[in-house]
Amino acid sequence: MNDRLTDAFAEGERHTPDPVEVLAGVHAGIRRRRRHRRYAASGAAGIAVLALTAGIALLPTDPGDSLPGSGPPAVAQEVPPQECRLYLDWLPEGLAEQPARTCGPQTQIVFYSLVDGPYLSASIHPPRWRDRSVSPGWTATEVNGGFGQIATLPTRSFVQFVLPSGRWAELEYGHGRPGDTAQSGLDDTVLRIARGVSEQTTETLRTPFALSYLPAGQHLAHMWTRNGATGVSYQDGSGEITGDRIEGTTEDGLHIDRARTDDGTSYGIGWAPGAGDPHAVPLTEMTRLPDIQGRPAHLTRHGDTLVIDDFHGGRLSVQMVRQAPLVVSAEPPRPDPAVIRELTRIAEGVRWAG
Structure with a gap:
């Protein structure tokens, strides 16, 4: 899959x-x-x-607002628990x-x-x-x-x-x-x-953290858990089914045909205990950034994932995903300073709830 x-x-x-x-x-x-x-x-x-x-909005903040921590502390909101x-x-x-x-x-x-x-x-x-x-x-x-x-x-x-x-x-x-x-x-x-x-x-799933900032228009999509890790995903798309269909063939020859949904731009915030997945890209292969919340911060080479090490006994990560067009460019994505700024703002606003 x-x-x-x-x-x-x-x-x-x-x-x-x-x-x-x-x-x-x-x-x-x-x-x-x-x-x-x-x-x-x-x-x-x-x-x-x-x-x-x-349709659950969480603190959409005007792009001109100051970063959490650079002014009066932002008020963190609990991520709403989700029933399975x-x-x-x-x-x-x-x-x-x-x-x-x-x-x-x-x-x-x-x-x-x-x-x-x-x-x-x-x-x-x-x-x-x-x-x-x-x-x-x-x-x-x-x-x-x-x-x-x-x-x-x-x-x-x-x-x-x-x-x-x-x-x-x-x-x-x-x-x-x-x-x-x-x-x-x-x-x-x-x-x-x-x-x-x-x-x-x-x-019922719950996250061990609360959030103080998300880009405007983001709504809670779902929560997840795997091998002790947990996280939440938000997106600004409507989630409605569009007129386009997704058609394709799996590598072993099965025909696929189903609806495409309006997902828009998504942000995922996750926490994993310890050093996270042992098969993950090593931090040494990422770009070192200035500390976030006093902890080492790293950026993946495409600039879409921020990883904070030693965050309350584990690793905090913030990722941005844009819904791909039906025709995908052959050019690899390049880091976008605006995206990195948003990832940083989200990470700065994560508050540990335990």
């Missing part, structure tokens, strides 16, 4: 492992193409995640012990990552996410009496189906990566999981 394993996200994803952004796949808004985009699997699910926007409402009644053996979750008013994702065996991605989408036609390469099916479609490839199986609420659920269950040894029984397993999907509260 990780279409965000691109240059722009490869540096920042492990420091700010959001989504829809950790999980962010075909529909997350990074490096999208209208047709024949080959999505990298890289140990993550192939088509499972969609980030939508919600994707329940799985049955799971196959061998999955990772703890899943990653992304939860928000319109976003629900559960992801059991690939660890030398099976993996599972489950997500819920709005009613207009797609129509009830059967896509090329897929087969019609029923899940609990409702419309669905299923596609099975050598190492993974996908099912999309309508829930009683009218929303869509999407599952991807697999064993290994595309190109690995073919597996049997994947379709039976994914359908059994699908029959146990429901929309009921499983837990």
Whole structure:
């Protein structure tokens, strides 16, 4: 699923492992193409995640305001807790012990990552996410009496189906990566999981920090947790489905067709304990910036992710993501001083809540 394993996200994803952004796949808004985009699997699910926007504003500040800390202290606001409402009644053996979750008013994702065996991605989408036609390469099916479609490839199986609420659920269950040894029984397993999907509260996510500043127009989209790390994503897009469709083909030949949403510009703020992900880009390969809140600050080479080391026993990261156009430029992104200023302002305004 990780279409965000691109240059722009490869540096920042492990420091700010959001989504829809950790999980962010075909529909997350990074490096999208209208047709024949080959999505990298890289140990993550192939088509499972969609980030939508919600309507919770948080301290939008005029661009002319002073930086937090340079004048009277800004008042920090708690990030609103988010309920997780994707329940799985049955799971196959061998999955990772703890899943990653992304939860928000319109976003629900559960992801059991690939660890030398099976993996599972489950997500819920709005009613207009797609129509009830059967896509090329897929087969019609029923899940609990409702419309669905299923596609099975050598190492993974996908099912999309309508829930009683009218929303869509999407599952991807697999064993290994595309190109690995073919597996049997994947379709039976994914359908059994699908029959146990429901929309009921499983837990509530909270962040250990509060925020004092966000750029104007940003609204809470979702909160996430993974391997002890936690974070929140905001965006200024409406979150509404647009008239454009995302069409493409996975690296192992599966046709993809679903709605594109207006995501706009997103900011993710995350905290991970200790030194963060051991596979992350080393701080020594980033640009050293002046300290932020008295702690070492570093910037990734594309200028879209700021990492603050030794922040209350872990690493704080702030990332900006712009929704990519349907036709993507071949030129790599360059650091933008205005973006770096906003990332700095957000980081300066993070207050530890514990």
